[in-house]
Amino acid sequence: MPADPQTPLLQVQGVYKRFGDNVVLSGVDLEVPRGSVVTVLGRSGTGKSVFLKCLAGIVHPDQGTIRFDGRALDVDEPRARAEFHRRCGFLFQSNALFDSLTALENVALPLEQTTDLSESDIRKRSLEALRQIELEQHADQYPGQLSGGMQKRLALARAIVTQPELVLFDEPTAGLDPLRRNAVFTMIAKYQRQFGFTAVIVTHDVTEALVASDRVALLDKGVMHFQGTPAEFTSSTDPVVTSFRDSAAALGATLASLRSGADIQSED
C-alpha cells in the first residue's frame, strides 16, 4: 500500500557503520521529502559515499533504520530488495558504465534484466532516454568513445530509464572544472524537473549545491551536523557549518598570502 504523500520518501534514523576500528557513520539521521533535491555536503573522508551506499542498499548499516516510502528497507529479502532497486536509481562517481556495451546497450541493461518488456519496447524506451539527454546520435558508440560530460549524461540516462522515484548521486562533479560542475548541476536540476524524481546528491561543492538544492545537510565526522534549507545553511552561525561554508574564502586568503610570500599556517 502506498504511504501517505506527506510522509518523506526517505527517512534515515540512527544509521551507524564501522569498518574495523574506523567508525564512519555514527548515528546519522536524514529526511528526504518527495520531489525534492537534497544535498549532503561534507569534507572528503567524512563518510558521504558510504552513507549514500547505505541508502542504495549496497552497504549494510550496522545499526539504524532506513525507511523508503514509509517501509523499512530490508535488502536481505530478495523481493523487497528488487522492489526497492526498481524504484531507486544510482549515479556513481565513476559512472560505472559497461565499457564492453554500447551507449544503447548500457541504457537498455536495467530494462532487459529487470522487466518483461519485449525487445522492441526496450529499444524504444532506451532510445527515448538517450534522446531526452541528447545522446541519441551516439547510441552505437562505446563509453570510451564519449567525452566525460557525455558519459555522465549516459550514466544518468541508465539511472533513470526505469523511471525511478529516487535517484542517488555520488559526487557527480568530482574532478570536474567549474564550468563542467555547473553543467552537471544544471543537468541534474533540469532532468529532476523533467522526470519529477526525488534526488539525493552527495558532494563537497557548496556553491553549486546551494543553488540546485531544496534542502542541504552537512555530514561531519560521521554525524549529520546540519539539516535545513540553503538559506538556513547560508545564515547559520554554527562553527562547523561556517568553517565548511567559508572554506572557499579561506582558500582564497591562503593563496593570496602565498602570493605575497607570507608563511602559511596549516589548519592541523
Add this chain to the structure above:
Amino acid sequence: MVSSIGRHTLALVHGLGDFAVFTARSFQAVLGSRRLLRRVVRAAFEQGVRCLPVILIVGMFTGLVLGLQGYYVLSRFGSESLLGALVSLSLVRELGPVLAALMLVGQAGSALAAELGIQRNSEQIAALDTMGVNSLGYLVTPRLLAALMIYPMQTALFVTIGLWGGSLSGSLLLGLQPGVYWSAVERAVGSEDVRECFIKAATFGLLTIALCCYHGFNSHRNRSASGARGVSASTTRAVVQSSILVLTADYVITSFLV
C-alpha cells in the same frame, strides 16, 4: 607454530566454503536470470573461439611429440605398431583433458579473472546491484554454463588434432603405415575412455572457470593489494590455483574411474 597451522587451516576451510557458496549461488541464479541464452552464447564465443588457435597449436605439437617419443620407445621392443594405442590413450585419458584445461585457464580463465576484477574496481558490479540485477547471474552464471559445453568440445578438438599430430610424426616422418596407426587407435580407445575424457573436461571447466570468476569477482577483498595491483594479484592467484586444481582433480577423478 600450532596457532599458525590452525589459522591457515581455518582460512583454507573458510575459503573453500566461500567458493562452494559462490558456485552454488551462481547456479541458483539460473532460475531468475533473464535473457540468459544470449549471454551464454557470448561467453561460449569468448571461451571457445578465442582459445581455438592455442588449442590447435598445442594439440598438434603434443601429438607430434608423443608420436616421436612413443615411436622410439616402442621400436626398442619392436612394437611400433602400437604407436596409435599409446598416442590415443595418452591423449584421451590424460593429456587431452589436462592440457586443454590448462590452455583454457591460461587464455580464457586469466582474461575472465582480470575482466571481473576491473569491473569490480570500476564499480560496474556495484552498479548491477543498484539496478536490482543479480550480478552473479549476469556475470558468472553464463560463463559457468558456457564452460560446461566449451571445455569438452575444446578437449575433443585437442585430442583429434593430437591424434593427427601423432599420425604425422609416426607415419609421415618415421615411416609407420597410416593404416597400422589408425587401426591401433580404433582398437585401443573404448567408450569408457571417451566418457572419462568428457567427465574430466566438464569437471575441469566448471572448477577452473568458477575459481577464476571467484577471484575476479572478489578482487576487492584482497588485503595485500588494491586497484590495478589487486586485479593483477587476483588474476595470478586465479591462474595458479586453477592449474593446481586441474592436476588435483585429475588425480581424484582418475582414481575413481580407473
